[in-house]
Amino acid sequence: MKLFLTLIAGLLCLSSCSPETPSDKEKITESKETFPTGEKSASGRTLYEANCAGCHDASVGGAPKPGDKSVWKARLATGVETMVKKSIEGYEGTAGVMPPKGGNASLSDEEVRTAVAYMASTVK
Numbered sequence: 001m002k003l004f005l006t007l008i009a010g011l012l013c014l015s016s017c018s019p020e021t022p023s024d025k026e027k028i029t030e031s032k033e034t035f036p037t038g039e040k041s042a043s044g045r046t047l048y049e050a051n052c053a054g055c056h057d058a059s060v061g062g063a064p065k066p067g068d069k070s071v072w073k074a075r076l077a078t079g080v081e082t083m084v085k086k087s088i089e090g091y092e093g094t095a096g097v098m099p100p101k102g103g104n105a106s107l108s109d110e111e112v113r114t115a116v117a118y119m120a121s122t123v124k
């Protein structure tokens, strides 16, 4: 019962609390648990906003920001497949740490791919 109430509180918070910018990395990784996972049919943008924007919109830990060509150029040059693989498996780069699937293990590989495709489309 207690768990159930916590869950309800969490859901209410999801719809009413602002998801905006916890300032440090730890908070963001923690709050991942309550992020919506996105439907199979969700668009890349929706998936991105729900799962990736927390770091990428604010360049947390050096995360490349959509629309900023200068930080994507070298990444795009490696090919979308490479970027998708690194996003699914996670990696540590020169800027910072990209957690596997952005920290949301419930995302399917396909959902991560769709979100990466959206990010790539903002800098083409």
Ligand code: HEC
Residues within 6 Å of the ligand: 025, 028, 029, 048, 051, 052, 053, 054, 055, 056, 060, 061, 062, 063, 064, 075, 078, 082, 083, 084, 086, 087, 092, 093, 094, 095, 096, 097, 098, 099, 101, 102, 103, 107, 112, 115, 116, 119
């Ligand atoms: C906890 C913060 C965080 C979250 C959440 C996050 N990322 Fe990242 N991501 C990073 C950081 C930091 C980097 C840059 C690492 C580096 O290159 O040094 C990065 C890099 C990337 C790259 C560039 C990969 C490359 O080949 O250079 C892609 C693509 C990417 N993330 C996709 C995603 C997607 C898709 C999501 C959501 C499913 C996501 N990220 C969520 C922190 C995050």
